Amino acid sequence: VSLNFNVWLHVDAAYAGSSFICPEYRDRWFKSRQRIDSFVFNPSKWFLCCFDITAFWVADSTTLHNAFSVNPLYLQHKMSNKAIDFMHWQIPLSKKFRALKLWFVIRYFGVEKMQEYIRRHEQLAKYFARLVLSDDRFEIPVGPFLGLCIFRLKGPNELTETLLAQITSEGLVYMVPATFLKDFIIRFTVTSQDTTEADIDRDWGIIRKWAEIILDKVRKTVPPGFFTKPITSKTEQEEIFTNLEEDDLKINELQSNATEDRVFTHRLSDGYQYVVRSSRTDVQLRNVRLSKVSLWPLNEEIVNGSFATAMDNKKALARLLCYITWVLRIYRRWSLKPTESTLASSLQLDETRAHNLIEFLKKLTAN
Incomplete structure (x- = not known):
């Protein structure tokens, strides 16, 4: 379809893209790779990199250059025409050096270990x-x-x-x-x-x-x-x-x-x-409580599960933020005004914390 109608074909391989380091997975899942225009995947999902990082490939960067190139005098320098400048590939002029952590992973483990x-x-x-x-x-x-x-x-x-x-x-x-x-x-x-x-x-x-x-x-x-x-x-x-x-x-x-x-x-x-x-x-x-599927400060020793944030349940601030999120969702969904005893039982808080939380919510909703 993309060839017949000259449509840009983009592949978002956020999770599966990491597996393409193995030849058998490229052949199995990505047989049309020679006909795509751009490709991205997230090494933070399955390539031993921490969040956030995205690997981006484009077949022809000319289109990006035509759309994003800027060349005012204050951005020109001696190497302007001798090096690849990624400010011409994107909307921002500069960005974080996210590629460094990916480089370290590849250098440390090597291709064979990553395939393994x-x-x-x-x-x-x-x-x-x-x-x-x-x-x-x-x-x-x-x-x-x-x-x-x-x-x-x-x-x-x-x-x-x-x-x-x-x-x-x-x-x-x-x-x-x-x-x-x-x-x-x-x-x-x-x-x-x-x-x-x-x-x-x-x-x-x-x-x-x-x-x-x-x-x-x-x-x-x-x-x-x-x-x-x-x-x-x-x-x-x-x-x-x-x-x-x-x-x-x-x-x-x-x-x-x-x-x-x-x-x-x-x-x-x-x-x-x-x-x-x-x-x-x-x-x-x-039962003024939300689904247990909702975010909860989990133990950081968890080793399995999908790509998601897992917080140490001893971090008081993280726990408090989750409590506040829960209560605000309760307000929005059922228009309830829980008492201190309701908060203490439903969110497993002591009465002092329940009182402080209600006072905080009053100030928050007042603003």
């Missing part, structure tokens, strides 16, 4: 995928792809969303959500050069533990003989849930499209079916 690092992560992702597929309660919609494996609990989105919320709240493994063909999925990404099969086994053990807890909660909400006949009416559904206790594993601020109460069936390997209940608006209001 990338290939190792793909093998670890496949290892994790085999563990997931060995459990009939889980499924992998697609992949794995390079160092990334997506997975979910079979059944409605609420199950997988609750699973991720509980894993995140524990603070031992950090993973991020996504959607695939309207399914809520969890992204498991190998990103550390020190990750081993033992780390993968540990993480998988945590995932399975919470899956069992959640599914056990679902089992206990099903009355005896519930599935002896099909459920056909809304009235019948309401009668079933009238006397059931509220499940303490709730989904607050659902990212999936489940916004009303309804009955789902979930068939597992043992042949039984279970019921899961979506979180109602009044339940969300009563």
